[in-house]
Amino acid sequence: MTDIYWFGAGVFILALLSIGSLFVGVIDLTFTDIWRDPQAVRLIGISRFPRTAAALISGGALAVAGSVMQMLVRNRFVEPMTAGTGQGAALGVLLVTIWMPQATIFTKMALASVTALISSLGFLAIVRRLPPSQPLLVPLVGLVYGGIIGAGVLFVAYQADLLQYISVWLNGEFSGVLRGRYELLWLTGAGAVLTYFAADQFATVGMGQAVTTVGIIPFVGLVVPNIISRLRGDNLRRTLPLVAVLGAVLTLGSDMLGRVIRAPFEIPVGTVLGVTGAVIFLWLIYRAPSYE
Amino acid sequence: MLRAISLCFMTMAAPVFAETTTIETYAGPMDVSVLPDRIAVFDIAALDTLDALGVAVHGVVSPLYVDYVQHSVQNADNVGTLFEPDFEAIATGNYDLLIAGGRSSRVALDLTKIAPTIDMTIWEDTVGQGLDRLDAYGDVFGKQAEAAALRSAFQDALDTAKQAMSDEGNALIVMTNGPTISAYGANGRFGWLHTAMDIPEAVAAVEQATHGEAISFEFILDANPDVLIVIDRAAAIGQDGVTAAVTLDNELVRQTTAWANGNVIYLNSANVYISGGGIQSMTQIVSQFAATFSDG
Numbered sequence: 001m002t003d004i005y006w007f008g009a010g011v012f013i014l015a016l017l018s019i020g021s022l023f024v025g026v027i028d029l030t031f032t033d034i035w036r037d038p039q040a041v042r043l044i045g046i047s048r049f050p051r052t053a054a055a056l057i058s059g060g061a062l063a064v065a066g067s068v069m070q071m072l073v074r075n076r077f078v079e080p081m082t083a084g085t086g087q088g089a090a091l092g093v094l095l096v097t098i099w100m101p102q103a104t105i106f107t108k109m110a111l112a113s114v115t116a117l118i119s120s121l122g123f124l125a126i127v128r129r130l131p132p133s134q135p136l137l138v139p140l141v142g143l144v145y146g147g148i149i150g151a152g153v154l155f156v157a158y159q160a161d162l163l164q165y166i167s168v169w170l171n172g173e174f175s176g177v178l179r180g181r182y183e184l185l186w187l188t189g190a191g192a193v194l195t196y197f198a199a200d201q202f203a204t205v206g207m208g209q210a211v212t213t214v215g216i217i218p219f220v221g222l223v224v225p226n227i228i229s230r231l232r233g234d235n236l237r238r239t240l241p242l243v244a245v246l247g248a249v250l251t252l253g254s255d256m257l258g259r260v261i262r263a264p265f266e267i268p269v270g271t272v273l274g275v276t277g278a279v280i281f282l283w284l285i286y287r288a289p290s291y292e
Numbered sequence: 293m294l295r296a297i298s299l300c301f302m303t304m305a306a307p308v309f310a311e312t313t314t315i316e317t318y319a320g321p322m323d324v325s326v327l328p329d330r331i332a333v334f335d336i337a338a339l340d341t342l343d344a345l346g347v348a349v350h351g352v353v354s355p356l357y358v359d360y361v362q363h364s365v366q367n368a369d370n371v372g373t374l375f376e377p378d379f380e381a382i383a384t385g386n387y388d389l390l391i392a393g394g395r396s397s398r399v400a401l402d403l404t405k406i407a408p409t410i411d412m413t414i415w416e417d418t419v420g421q422g423l424d425r426l427d428a429y430g431d432v433f434g435k436q437a438e439a440a441a442l443r444s445a446f447q448d449a450l451d452t453a454k455q456a457m458s459d460e461g462n463a464l465i466v467m468t469n470g471p472t473i474s475a476y477g478a479n480g481r482f483g484w485l486h487t488a489m490d491i492p493e494a495v496a497a498v499e500q501a502t503h504g505e506a507i508s509f510e511f512i513l514d515a516n517p518d519v520l521i522v523i524d525r526a527a528a529i530g531q532d533g534v535t536a537a538v539t540l541d542n543e544l545v546r547q548t549t550a551w552a553n554g555n556v557i558y559l560n561s562a563n564v565y566i567s568g569g570g571i572q573s574m575t576q577i578v579s580q581f582a583a584t585f586s587d588g
Contacts, residue, residue: 026510046543047510161355164525168469175508176471178542264495264514265475266506 003238010245014056017252021052024256026264046179054174054182055252055269059220061185061192063247064240066221067228068195069120071236073127075138076229079222082142086170086216087149088119093169094153098160109184119149172217172270174255196240217270219277220247226284250276315428318393318413319400324432325408328388332371334403335393338412339365340570341426342391344442345435351385353377353396358562360572375399382406389432414569418484419450422569446575453489453578456585460555461518462494467504468536469525474504475511482564485521489581494518509544519585520550524561557584 022044023029029048033040062080070078080086092115096108123145130137157166224247232239251269254276258267312323332351333339336358342349343364351371356362369385372378374395382390383406392400393412400411412428414421423443430439465476465485477498478486486493494517498505512520524536536558545551559577567573 026508026514042543043510047508165470168472173472173506175506176473176539178509178544180542181471259508262505264497264507264511266508268506 003232003242006232007241007245010242010249014245014249014252017249017256018052018056021055021252021256022048024259047177050179050182051174051177051255052252054177054185055255056248057185057189057192058217059251060244060248061188062217062220062251063224063243064192064195067225067236067240067243069221070225071234072124073138074132075127075135076226077139077222078142079219081216081218082139082146084119084123084142084146084149085116087146087153089113089116089216090153090166090170091115091119091149094157094160094162094166097162097165098156106184170215171268172215172273173266173268175266175268192244196237215268215270217251218274219281220251220273223277223280223284224250227280230284230287313431315410315431316424317428318397318411318415322410324389324410326432327434328408328432330385330387331389331391332369332382332385332387332407333391334371334374334377334396334399335391335412336361336374336567337414337422337570337573338391338393338425338429340567340572341422341429341442342433344571345426345429345433345438347429347433347435351382351387357566358573361567377403379406416483418569419488419574422571422574425569426571442571442575446571446578449575449578449582450488452586453582456582456587457489457491457519459587460491460585461549462492463519463521464494464512464515464517464550465521465523466507466512466540467523467525468539471539473507473509473512473539475507476504480504482521482523482568485577489578491519509542512540513544513547516548517550518553518555520545520548520556522556522558523564524558525565555585557581 023031025043025048027043029040029043034044066079069083070076073083089112092112093108095115096111100107123142126141126145127138130141153166154163157163225243228239228243228246232242251273254272255269257276258269258272261267261272311326313326314321314323330350331342331347333342333349334353336356339349339352339356339361340358343361349365349368352365352368353372353374354370355373356365369381370378371381371385377396377399379402382403387407390403390407390409391412392403392409393414397411397413400409403409412425414425423446426439426443430436463486465480465482466473467476475495475498476482477495478493480498481504485491494515495511520540522536522540540551540556550556557580559580563573563576
């Protein structure tokens with residue numbers, strides 16, 4: 001029963017953050033401008049709302065995907081970068097850039113999410129064969145598996161002088177999000193919802209799409225499921241909404257921080273979360289679980 | 293015995309040809325033997341200026357990234373890449389002078405062990421150092437008259453560009469890299485565009501950062517520059533996937549004065565990014581400003 005209250009509190013915080021996010025940006029915008037200034041409404045429609053939505057959806061979907069993935073392989077330390085998903089996405093971006101440089105951003109994202117999915121499925125196939133008595137093998141195998149794909153990507157990208165290009169694609173960042181440039185994420189969001197109601201297989205699809213649309217956002221898929229499971233246990237049917245809300249809060253909050261810290265310049269959300277996520281993760285390790 | 297004789301001969305022979313001149317390099321003033329016979333070049337800005345002077349190059353890195361110097365190096369041997377010199381090829385190439393700089397600056401010390409090496413990196417004061425390098429090459433290769441002519445041609449082009457830009461208002465330099473953008477200021481890597489042509493900055497606070505400051509499209513709208521100077525990073529590395537125009541053509545940038553008046557200049561990114569500071573590159577860029585913004 002208390003899960004309902006937790007969920008309610010999370011949604012309330014999320015709503016506050018979302019409204020706040022609409023008013024955080026380079027151009028000054030206050031609440032009253034909405035009635036006085038038609039330009040303000042336009043700005044929200046073009047830039048602020050898409051960015052807020054992108055952060056909410058990708059944060060929520062990544063956390064849900066991480067949660068389900070960790071359940072599937074029965075290991076708590078699996079996330080996109082330790083399951084070959086990120087590296088698979090990088091491989092897709094690289095291949096499509098070399099073979100079809102003229103392809104639109106949408107085509108590139110779509111193809112990259114396919115390679116990300118294939119790469120994640122490959123990880124799942126390998127992990128199935130591991131002995132269940134050796135849980136540490138899963139993240140280790142994941143690291144090696146991702147490392148091999150990543151090394152191949154690095155080698156080809158270096159030879160083709162595409163290293164910076166690949167790193168920009170993969171660095172989690174919302175500064176380029178505008179109306180018309182993020183809509184693939186709604187599919188990701190739908191995938192996360194489907195995951196809850198129906199089939200767990202959608203989780204891996206969603207993870208791949210989020211990674212290719214906004215880049216790698218570290219720790220969300222790792223830290224959030226672990227926090228929730230420490231606090232509220234492992235019954236996914238009950239806790240998945242909480243996971244989604246906390247993932248969205250963390251991602252949107254970090255993106256807002258990234259907009260504010262060096263305003264009017266940007267700090268990529270991936271960088272902010274890399275720092276905050278590490279702190280939260282340490283806290284998680286040293287704190288005893290409260291849910292017995 | 294034979295070795296002793298040949299060693300003796302080499303040490304004696306060296307001073308005979310060694311008429312030297314002192315030139316300014318990135319590592320400070322250096323004595324360099326004039327009229328070296330075989331040279332290898334590891335910096336595209338250097339190659340640009342040498343090409344303009346009509347100096348023959350016998351070894352060069354690959355790929356070059358810029359196309360206008362390809363013809364002058366068709367018969368040159370490959371000596372590796374900008375980041376990874378092929379030390380064996382350099383050792384067997386019997387070069388009298390190696391010219392490093394920019395991206396190859398960090399291997400200049402290693403190159404010194406094979407043959408006399410000068411580091412001709414151009415940094416911060418692009419125009420001043422670019423012209424210094426031009427003069428230095430003129431001295432080393434006995435092309436002082438050609439160097440002087442190139443210098444004055446550049447000055448003329450720069451004056452014309454200054455004239456054209458004097459009534460255009462302020463500007464913002466942005467670089468597009470795939471779907472994201474960053475801004476550069478008057479102190480940064482491309483700052484000479486502001487300082488040399490006296491173009492005021494639309495935003496004064498853009499700090500010096502090699503890879504620019506990450507910005508949002510709102511930043512461009514808020515700065516509302518009169519002129520938008522665009523460099524496409526992806527095009528600079530031979531990729532024309534998302535062109536800069538596609539990235540910038542959105543509902544926010546369209547509201548700026550620069551976009552509304554068509555005052556958006558897309559620089560040949562290889563010229564500004566790879567061969568920046570080369571005399572042909574600089575002359576071409578300021579001429580492009582003059583042509584784009586000339587009155588009438």
